[in-house]
Amino acid sequence: MKRTTSHIPMWLLAELTFACPVQCSYCSNPLELSASRKNELSTEEWIRVMRQARKLGAVQLGFSGGEPLVRTDLEELVVEAKSLGYYINLITSSIGLTAEKITTLKEAGLGHIQISFQGSNRESNKLLGGTDSFDHKVAMTKEVIKQELALGLNFVLHRQNLHQVEEFLTMAQSVGAEFVELANCQYYGWGLHNREHLLPSQEQLIDAERVTNEFREKYKGDMEIFFVAPDYYDDRPKKCSNGWGTTFMTVNPEGEVLPCQAAKVIPGLEFPNVRAHDLNDIWHNSDLFNRFRGTDWMTEPCKSCPEKEIDLGGCRCQALMLTGDATNADPVCSLSPHHDEVLRITKKAQRPYQEEDTQKLVFRNPGNSKKITAKKPELTE
Amino acid sequence: MSEFNLDTSSFKLNPRYQFQWEEAQQCHVLLYPEGLIKLSDSATEILQRCQQPTTTATLIDELNNAFPGAEGLANDVMEFLADAQQQVWIVQASN
Numbered sequence: 365m366k367r368t369t370s371h372i373p374m375w376l377l378a379e380l381t382f383a384c385p386v387q388c389s390y391c392s393n394p395l396e397l398s399a400s401r402k403n404e405l406s407t408e409e410w411i412r413v414m415r416q417a418r419k420l421g422a423v424q425l426g427f428s429g430g431e432p433l434v435r436t437d438l439e440e441l442v443v444e445a446k447s448l449g450y451y452i453n454l455i456t457s458s459i460g461l462t463a464e465k466i467t468t469l470k471e472a473g474l475g476h477i478q479i480s481f482q483g484s485n486r487e488s489n490k491l492l493g494g495t496d497s498f499d500h501k502v503a504m505t506k507e508v509i510k511q512e513l514a515l516g517l518n519f520v521l522h523r524q525n526l527h528q529v530e531e532f533l534t535m536a537q538s539v540g541a542e543f544v545e546l547a548n549c550q551y552y553g554w555g556l557h558n559r560e561h562l563l564p565s566q567e568q569l570i571d572a573e574r575v576t577n578e579f580r581e582k583y584k585g586d587m588e589i590f591f592v593a594p595d596y597y598d599d600r601p602k603k604c605s606n607g608w609g610t611t612f613m614t615v616n617p618e619g620e621v622l623p624c625q626a627a628k629v630i631p632g633l634e635f636p637n638v639r640a641h642d643l644n645d646i647w648h649n650s651d652l653f654n655r656f657r658g659t660d661w662m663t664e665p666c667k668s669c670p671e672k673e674i675d676l677g678g679c680r681c682q683a684l685m686l687t688g689d690a691t692n693a694d695p696v697c698s699l700s701p702h703h704d705e706v707l708r709i710t711k712k713a714q715r716p717y718q719e720e721d722t723q724k725l726v727f728r729n730p731g732n733s734k735k736i737t738a739k740k741p742e743l744t745e
Numbered sequence: 746m747s748e749f750n751l752d753t754s755s756f757k758l759n760p761r762y763q764f765q766w767e768e769a770q771q772c773h774v775l776l777y778p779e780g781l782i783k784l785s786d787s788a789t790e791i792l793q794r795c796q797q798p799t800t801t802a803t804l805i806d807e808l809n810n811a812f813p814g815a816e817g818l819a820n821d822v823m824e825f826l827a828d829a830q831q832q833v834w835i836v837q838a839s840n
Contacts, residue, residue, distance in 0.1 A: 372769050374781065421769025423781060451763050451776035475763060476778035514761050514778045543778070 369609065369657060372421035373647055376450075377614040377625070378410065380438070381430040385459045387494030387727035388482060389558045390522055390549035392625050393430070397733040404617045407437040409638065411444050413615055416643035418448045422613065425450040430617065433460035439472050446473025453478060458504040459497055466504070466511050476514040478545075479505055484519070484528035484535065492525060494727050502539065509540050516543040521572065522562040523713070524722045529572045533579045537587055546576060547592040552626035552681060554728045557736065561724050563713040569593060596710050600671070601678025601694035608656040608680065613647065621646050623653055626681040630690045656680050656690075665700065666693045749837035751801050751826050757838045758795045775834060791825055798838030801826060 382398050384391075405413070414425065425445050432438060433456055445452050453476045454469065466477070481501055482493030489498035508515045519525075519532045529546060536544045548569075551559045564572075576591045595602050605612040605624040614622040620635040621643065622628065628635065633655065636646045647653055655661065659672050666677040677683070678694025686695045686709075687702040695702035726732050749756065758764055763776035773789040775782040784792065790811070794804055804826075805819045812818065829835045 421767070423767060423769075423774070423776060424779060426779075449765055451778075451781075453779060475761070475776070478778075512761075516778060 389725035428455040442472040484532035548594040
């Protein structure tokens, strides 16, 4: 077998299903929601995928979705993954989780559960996630801690909830969470569609970071907090998934393999399917994984940039969405000739937070999917 | 964070870490939520003896037997264990 890269796909993200009880307006899934689940990979197909990825050297496995708990074979997949030697992470809304299920999954070999919150209290979590699930999330958080499984809480931040960071961290601290991720949402899929009402102002970010630092200081050693800022406010872009085709492999519910979760927005790419190809072949030889691997594909100003190895030109999807061409520099970079577009978007976001704007978010659900995709939305403003 | 005395308590590998040989990396690793630590040969020798409860004295004895004549071994082991305790790779074994 021809080997085109020495990189090992350390991470396999298994998106088990697009089905999800939560309706997050920032979801990175495509706007076209598969109405049916009949084309999802079967248990046997997932086991084959896990085996092939493990052979390539994958060692971290994330079960995500949609909501992975929707899959009735989750426990079976965890058992199989554990026997293959994976460290297993479950990325969940916790809807569908019970104390018994936590026990079963832990016994099956699950290492870590990440529970996401949409709001910092009952009302706001319901408003922003479209489900009345706050009390259940808190109960499950406590249960995971009680059963001594590694736990991470993930609070997805944006314009409509950045002011809730203090309330959220207070809750996290009171239940004894050791790891909290405060991640500003990214603008792909539904997140891009809702960007105007998700992108925060600089002032909101500064406030939230100040509160975060106060908690870090106060609960040093007990609670570790990661704060992921939206990169529209940086002057250098972030690498795509630690570098396109270097670390991550995402397999979507229908078996397509992606270098990053958002890559489907880029036109002209063909996504090889695990039903037709071996993962080894896809990782090493596919046009897709080689398309933006390394630096050969770059155009100016990246091509001759002394920093090109640091960020590898940034995010390909963002380059496409904001400049119309995926081979351009990520316009977050101040050296990009399209950086003005990012400045124009962030400038528009410097208005104060207004509670009633929350009503303008378009939630991720089949009804909205139908409406939007029928209209064929303009992706950039 | 649980503090314990490395000289008097027995301890073991933190069950939240997964310790294993990685063929692709050609080394032993410690796996934890969303991450991986590659272990040196000496770290591996120590940690694989921590999969069951053990003590500093036992470890040093065992390693002295496995590597007779290794200079400064006891000091290296104690230094590593202090670091491993700090990183919570090892935890106190319940008595």
